[in-house]
Amino acid sequence: MGRIYNFSAGPAVLPEEVLREAQEEMMDYRGCGMSVMEMSHRSSMFQDIIDETEADFRRVLQVPDNYKVFFAQGGGWLQFAMVPMNFMRGGRADYIVTGQWAKKAFEEAGRFGDAAAIASSADKGFTYIPDCSDLPVREDARYVYICENNTIYGTKYHFIPDTKGVPLIADMSSCYLSEPVDVSRYAMIWGGVQKNVGPAGLVIGTIREDMIPQEDLPGVPTMMQYRTYIDHGSMFNTPNCYAIYICGKVFKWLLDMGGLSVMKARNEEKAALLYDFLDRSRLFRGTVRKEDRSLMNVPFVTDDKDLDAKFVAEAKAAGLENLKGHRTVGGMRASIYNAMPKAGVETLVQFMEDFEKKNLK
Numbered sequence: 001m002g003r004i005y006n007f008s009a010g011p012a013v014l015p016e017e018v019l020r021e022a023q024e025e026m027m028d029y030r031g032c033g034m035s036v037m038e039m040s041h042r043s044s045m046f047q048d049i050i051d052e053t054e055a056d057f058r059r060v061l062q063v064p065d066n067y068k069v070f071f072a073q074g075g076g077w078l079q080f081a082m083v084p085m086n087f088m089r090g091g092r093a094d095y096i097v098t099g100q101w102a103k104k105a106f107e108e109a110g111r112f113g114d115a116a117a118i119a120s121s122a123d124k125g126f127t128y129i130p131d132c133s134d135l136p137v138r139e140d141a142r143y144v145y146i147c148e149n150n151t152i153y154g155t156k157y158h159f160i161p162d163t164k165g166v167p168l169i170a171d172m173s174s175c176y177l178s179e180p181v182d183v184s185r186y187a188m189i190w191g192g193v194q195k196n197v198g199p200a201g202l203v204i205g206t207i208r209e210d211m212i213p214q215e216d217l218p219g220v221p222t223m224m225q226y227r228t229y230i231d232h233g234s235m236f237n238t239p240n241c242y243a244i245y246i247c248g249k250v251f252k253w254l255l256d257m258g259g260l261s262v263m264k265a266r267n268e269e270k271a272a273l274l275y276d277f278l279d280r281s282r283l284f285r286g287t288v289r290k291e292d293r294s295l296m297n298v299p300f301v302t303d304d305k306d307l308d309a310k311f312v313a314e315a316k317a318a319g320l321e322n323l324k325g326h327r328t329v330g331g332m333r334a335s336i337y338n339a340m341p342k343a344g345v346e347t348l349v350q351f352m353e354d355f356e357k358k359n360l361k
C-alpha cells in the first residue's frame, strides 16, 4: 500500500520520518523490551520522554521562562470550558468571533460568566479577519480570546489584536508551530495537536505564570484546574503518553529542519503555489479576503455544487484525499499543514489545472 496525499483538516498528515521512527521503536523502545504504549508513566524512561518533549516544545516555540507548559486531554472543546473556568471566575471575558471554533468557545464561556462578542466576521460568512485596532474591549474583562487560524474558513490573524492591556488568549490549534510566534504578547496559547503537530487526544498549552490561579477553585473539577497540571508536571493522572512521545519526535523534526522560521518559509512557498493558481484560474476561486488567507487551510469553490462534488471524487481516485470542504460550508478545502510535502501541493495544483481544462465550458 502506498501513501496518499492527505489534505485532511484533522486528524491530519504527520511527517513520514516521524512515523518510520515510531515504527522502528514500536516493539522495543531503545532496548527496554516494550513499546512506549506499554510503559508506566511513572517510569524514569517515560519521565525522560515527557521532560525532553517539553524542553523541545519550549525550544521550538521559544517559550519564555516565565511561562508554564502543560499537556492535557479532552481536546479543544475542554479548553473552551477550562479557559473561562480558570480565568473568568464569574467575571467578564471578551471574544472575537471569526468562525465556528471561536463561536463555540464564546458560547461555552457564556456558561461561566458574562462573555461578550466584541468583534465578528459573521456578516460575510467568516471570510475575513475583523479590524482589531480599536476594539470595544471592556476594561474589566479578564481576557480577550481569539482563534488564531480558522480551520473551517481558512482565515488567519496576520497581526496581534490590540487588547488595550487585557490579557490575550489564543487557540492556535490549526496553525500550531507553523511559524514563529512572539509568545510574550499572549497570556496563554493552547492548541489541539491533531491539526498540525501530532495524533489526536492531546492539547499542549503555555500560560504566563502570573495568570495561573494559585488557590483551589471551588466547584471546578480537579482535572479542569490548570494548577493541577502545572503543579504535577502534567502527570497528576495518566497522560496520553503515546501522543506526547510522537509530539516529541515532531519537535525534533522541526528543530532538525531549522525551527519555525524555516518552517514558515516552507509553508509560504507551498501556500503560494496553490493561491497563485487560484488567482489565475478561470474555474476555481479562493473564498477568503487575500490579506487574511491562512497558510494552513485553503478553501476554494467552482461555484457549481455538482462540479465541486465531481472534483472531490476524481481527486480522491487520483490519490488526493480529504479535499471536501467542511460540511457547513461546502466546496473544497486543502489543508496543507507542516507535514504536507511540497510535492503534494504541486500534484494538487497540476490536478486542478487538468480538471480545469477538461471542465471549463
Ligand SMILES: *Cc1c(COP(=O)(O)O)cnc(C)c1O
Pocket: 010, 074, 075, 076, 077, 078, 101, 147, 149, 150, 151, 171, 172, 173, 174, 192, 195
Ligand atoms: C479542530 C479544532 C478545535 C476542536 O478540537 P477538538 O479537539 O475536536 O475539540 C478547536 N479549535 C480549532 C481552531 C480547531 O481547528
